[in-house]
Amino acid sequence: MNNIKNFSIIAHIDHGKSTLSDKFIKICKGLINKKTPLTQMLDFMDLERERGITIKARNVTLNYLSKSNINYKLNLIDTPGHVDFSYEVSRSLYACEGVILLIDASQGVEAQTLSNYNNAIKMNLVIIPVLNKIDLPFINVKKVLEEIENMLNIKKEDVIHCSAKTGYGIEILLENIIKKIPSPNGKKKSSLNALVIDSWFDKYKGIVLLICIKSGIINKGDKIKFLSNNNVYCVESLGIFTPKKIKKKKLQCGDIGWLTCGIKVTKKNIIGNIITKINDPIKKKISVFKKTKPQVYAGLFPKSKKNYENFKQALKKLSLNDSSFFYKKEHSSILGFGFKCGFLGLLHMDIIQERLEREYGLKIIITAPTVIYKVKYKNKIINIDSPHKLLSIKNNIDSIFEPIVECHILSPLNYLGNIIKLCMKKRGIQKNILYYNKQVKIIYEIPMMEVILNFFDELKSISKGYASLDYKFKKFKKSKLICLNILINSKIINELSIIIHKKNAQYYGNMLIKKLQQNINKQQFDIIIQASINNKIILRKTIKKIRKNVISKCYGGDITRKKKLLNNQKKGKKKMKIFGKLFFSRKMFLDIYNIK
Numbered sequence: 074m075n076n077i078k079n080f081s082i083i084a085h086i087d088h089g090k091s092t093l094s095d096k097f098i099k100i101c102k103g104l105i106n107k108k109t110p111l112t113q114m115l116d117f118m119d120l121e122r123e124r125g126i127t128i129k130a131r132n133v134t135l136n137y138l139s140k141s142n143i144n145y146k147l148n149l150i151d152t153p154g155h156v157d158f159s160y161e162v163s164r165s166l167y168a169c170e171g172v173i174l175l176i177d178a179s180q181g182v183e184a185q186t187l188s189n190y191n192n193a194i195k196m197n198l199v200i201i202p203v204l205n206k207i208d209l210p211f212i213n214v215k216k217v218l219e220e221i222e223n224m225l226n227i228k229k230e231d232v233i234h235c236s237a238k239t240g241y242g243i244e245i246l247l248e249n250i251i252k253k254i255p256s257p258n259g260k261k262k263s264s265l266n267a268l269v270i271d272s273w274f275d276k277y278k279g280i281v282l283l284i285c286i287k288s289g290i291i292n293k294g295d296k297i298k299f300l301s302n303n304n305v306y307c308v309e310s311l312g313i314f315t316p317k318k319i320k321k322k323k324l325q326c327g328d329i330g331w332l333t334c335g336i337k338v339t340k341k342n343i344i345g346n347i348i349t350k351i352n353d354p355i356k357k358k359i360s361v362f363k364k365t366k367p368q369v370y371a372g373l374f375p376k377s378k379k380n381y382e383n384f385k386q387a388l389k390k391l392s393l394n395d396s397s398f399f400y401k402k403e404h405s406s407i408l409g410f411g412f413k414c415g416f417l418g419l420l421h422m423d424i425i426q427e428r429l430e431r432e433y434g435l436k437i438i439i440t441a442p443t444v445i446y447k448v449k450y451k452n453k454i455i456n457i458d459s460p461h462k463l464l465s466i467k468n469n470i471d472s473i474f475e476p477i478v479e480c481h482i483l484s485p486l487n488y489l490g491n492i493i494k495l496c497m498k499k500r501g502i503q504k505n506i507l508y509y510n511k512q513v514k515i516i517y518e519i520p521m522m523e524v525i526l527n528f529f530d531e532l533k534s535i536s537k538g539y540a541s542l543d544y545k546f547k548k549f550k551k552s553k554l555i556c557l558n559i560l561i562n563s564k565i566i567n568e569l570s571i572i573i574h575k576k577n578a579q580y581y582g583n584m585l586i587k588k589l590q591q592n593i594n595k596q597q598f599d600i601i602i603q604a605s606i607n608n609k610i611i612l613r614k615t616i617k618k619i620r621k622n623v624i625s626k627c628y629g630g631d632i633t634r635k636k637k638l639l640n641n642q643k644k645g646k647k648k649m650k651i652f653g654k655l656f657f658s659r660k661m662f663l664d665i666y667n668i669k
Contacts, residue, residue: 076143077327078254079285081150081165083193084175085183085541089205093175093237094133094151098316100243101135101147132168132283132329134313137247145251148329159185160365160397160417163192164344168270168285168329171199171254173246174225178204178212181512182220184483184543190225199254202227203246208236216510223509257287257327264355265289265297267348270329273394278310280336280393284348285329291350292323297334298354300347306334344396365397367415368476368546369525370458371422372403372440372568373429374411380435381410387433388412391425398425407568408438413458419525440568444521447474447549460570463556473572474549476521479504482532484540486513491535499523500574518547520574557582559589560603582612595619 082090135147150169152162166172172193176186193200202221207214218229233249235242259266271283284291291297291308298305312320313330324330336343349355375384388400399415416422419442429435446457449471457463463470480501484492486508492515496503501517508514519528524544532540557578559569569589573581582604589602593616604612 075256077146077148077256078171078250079148079150079169079257079327079329080171080173080250080254081152081162081169082173082175083152083162083166083189085177085180085185085189086153088175088177088180088183088186089237090151090175093173093203093205093235093243094131094149096237096240096243097135097147097149097247098133100240100247101137131316132314133316134329135315137251139251140248143251146327147247147250148327150329158417158421159188162189164270164396166192166196166198167268169198170257171201171250173250174200174202175205176203176217176221178206178214178217179209181217182224182483183541184481185541187224187481187483188543200227201246201249201253202232204232204234205237207234208239208241220509220512224512224514259286259288259326261288261290261326263288263326264353265291265295265348265350266355267291267324267332269344269346269348271394272343274390275333278333280333280343282332282334282343282348283329284324284332286324286326288326288355289350289353290323290325291332291348296351297348298351299343300349300355301343305351306336309333309335343393365417367397367399367417368521369416369418369422369442369444371414371416371442372405372408372411372459373400373414373426374405374408374438374440376436376438378409383433384411384429384435384437387429387435388414390433391428395425397421405440405568407566408440411438441571442525443572444476444525446476446554446572448472449474457572459567460556460558460572461567463572464558464565464567464570472551473554475552475554477518477547477550478521478524478544479547480515480517480519480524480542480544482515482517482540482542484513484515484536486511488536488540489513489515492532492540495528495531495535499528519544520550520552521546522572555606557585558605559585560601560605561589561593562601563603578606579611586612586614590614590616 082093084090131151133149133151135149137145137147139145148168150165152165153159172189174186174190174193176182190200202225204214204217204221206212214234218232221227221232222229233242233246235246237243266287266289267284268287269282269284273281275281291311293308293311295308296305297308310320311324311330311332312318313324313328318331321330324332332348347355373384373388375381392398392400397417398421400412403411403413405411414422414425416425422439422442426437426439429437443459446463448455448457448463448466450466451469452471455466463473480496482492482496489506493503496515496517496519499519500523501519503515503517505516506513507516529542532542553575554572555575555578557571557573558565559582560566569585571581586602586604593600593602595616596618599618600616602614602616603610
């Protein structure tokens, strides 16, 4: 037990976590498959490699021989750096006794650096600060060390200097890990207490669990049960990642490894569950990490109705591997049967869409993203996650409350003015501004809907990429929100409705109508597009009909023949206007929703 060290690498996005993990694997001579690339070894998904970001936290068990000739077992977890995947980080920390706080020497302390540091402090984990990429030219190490000291209250002399790319300082870092990070404090002879920290679906083995053994020993063939539902299973196989998948006969206290027990289908998410033995169960339930709540909601629909069942099964398998992903059945008059899905942010939503298309071969349509609103209705508070639900109770609404997030923005001082203007444009309220030499930390409370749409892109644009953002839910606040509806030929199109602040309604409605005009093809009848608020039309545009000359082939002859053809055309147009349908393509929806 004294020779086991469990730790995570935490950092802001692009600060070098995966590169450092690669270097650890090479130095500790980790076993890899022949097909495994020699870079980004723990990024298994093609999406992770293409985008250069870590999406899923990954575990690897390494053997390290210290300078004093003692063998150590290192259980390393490489975590994501983007704010949308912060839940992956916090979940991984439950399996650790310490963390490496990695900071890019060319970027300094950024928003997620602070957020991850605070999480590690709250969980009483040992923190080893590391300054990475010191091989880069034109870096100001002195300036970054001052930032670390001022913003994180970490002494300069405690920061380890290294380059994950060249290998400089990595062995010093490994020696510090075995010296400073404590070993797990559980006991082998105690009852089995195994925490499920991740799961995924294998088409041959069924559901595979990633577990951290807090106490006791688990062997192949043991009868186990989940404390949440008392379901009983038999351990079929277990092992570790090196990062190659290696089978073992047993896992013991302090180990992090995988396990299969014949689970083929599960209705409830099993991440966060406690596993124990039937013949020697733990006596009391131990509190585990809280399940995160989605921040952003959108409708997902298969492009072809024939793919609905495949789509449903794909979402089930994805939710196993991503406990922060939520879905429930939904029906649309235009798009058919689909699902209302919840995500942690827009990047999370984008990744889910890409995984459905790549891993399961599905083509899907995504509706406009929205957030949860609280509505005071008939002296009670209800949650609303879509505009058409608001429409059904519009006559009895007392007030609407929107979610507010606390944004922490870190930026060079010379972009402060532009960032304040952007926050004010997004209806933000300034809470604090903290100065750290040439860096500034700006704290604003901003409506969540304003943040998730395009705030991050605008922030990066006005700061030339230097500003970084972290945000967390703060509260619900009463606001002047309205439901903006789009009508086509007097029929409300629910998929195009949006809950929006009153002052933005005219601008957004105008932009939406212009997009519709560009995307809807002309018909043999007029198409009237309107924007309305509370049954009051605020905007209207008409797509003029195509004129078809039905008497072009009547050369001379009786005038009554021409009148008869024109009257028939007139009747046909009236009928088309009543029964005619407009078909909305996937491309059209994507274009419509891309409104700045």
